[in-house]
Amino acid sequence: MRVKRFIFRLxxxxxxxxxxxxxxxxxxxxxxxxxxxxxxxAWRNRLETSIDSPEFITNExxxxxxxxxxxxxxxxxxxxxxxxxxxxxxxxIIVWIVAHIRVASPxxxxxxxxxxxxxxxxxxxxxxxxxxxxxxxIGLGLLRCNRRAEQLDHWYPWSKGGATDxxxxxxxCAHHNRRKSDKIPTVWSTKLxxxxxxxxxxxxYRGFTKPDGIDYRMLDTDTSIIDEDYV
Numbered sequence: 001m002r003v004k005r006f007i008f009r010l011x012x013x014x015x016x017x018x019x020x021x022x023x024x025x026x027x028x029x030x031x032x033x034x035x036x037x038x039x040x041x042a043w044r045n046r047l048e049t050s051i052d053s054p055e056f057i058t059n060e061x062x063x064x065x066x067x068x069x070x071x072x073x074x075x076x077x078x079x080x081x082x083x084x085x086x087x088x089x090x091x092x093i094i095v096w097i098v099a100h101i102r103v104a105s106p107x108x109x110x111x112x113x114x115x116x117x118x119x120x121x122x123x124x125x126x127x128x129x130x131x132x133x134x135x136x137x138i139g140l141g142l143l144r145c146n147r148r149a150e151q152l153d154h155w156y157p158w159s160k161g162g163a164t165d166x167x168x169x170x171x172x173c174a175h176h177n178r179r180k181s182d183k184i185p186t187v188w189s190t191k192l193x194x195x196x197x198x199x200x201x202x203x204x205y206r207g208f209t210k211p212d213g214i215d216y217r218m219l220d221t222d223t224s225i226i227d228e229d230y231v
Contacts, residue, residue, distance in 0.1 A: 103187050
């Protein structure tokens with residue numbers, strides 16, 4: 001019973017497991033059906049050949065008793081191609097699952113930060129760091145949106161416990177701010193943003209390049225360089 005409850009919880013709570021199971025079942029059933037159709041087609045062709053022109057069936061023993069039921073040889077090339085396709089699909093599923101792992105909760109001392117809005121100084125600071133260009137990553141995270149940044153946003157959503165802190169601040173265009181909404185960012189997208197920021201953030205603000213949602217105002221161990229206008 002414990003195993004059943006554990007499996008039920010996994011199935012209920014993790015969409016990735018459900019999607020993976022459905023996709024693997026679809027691939028397996030489709031591949032099996034395609035293989036069966038191929039085998040039946042090959043059997044039919046060899047059967048017709050053995051009846052009409054038995055002299056062309058060189059790899060079969062033809063006699064009156066077995067002429068209507070020739071032995072079907074297994075096409076390993078077809079099986080190899082099929083398993084290569086299955087392997088590629090499995091790799092794609094694994095990459096998709098890894099790319100959708102969400103970042104851990106910042107575990108701040110509040111459910112929601114009492115201060116939600118960023119200040120004018122925060123806007124001036126992030127505009128200086130980003131040249132007022134949207135920071136959203138597009139094209140599998142390889143490119144940066146070239147639209148003008150218009151809105152400040154919490155990288156780790158404020159509604160999910162993210163702090164209103166410059167370590168959690170991103171500069172986005174209106175389109176990508178709506179698209180991001182209040183979704184918890186993935187580890188993959190956070191790493192991409194971090195590595196991209198290393199190229200365009202000023203050196204004195206390198207401590208702010210990795211957004212994590214933590215309220216550094218409550219920590220005494222913050223070693224990031226903060227400018228005079230930071231409040």
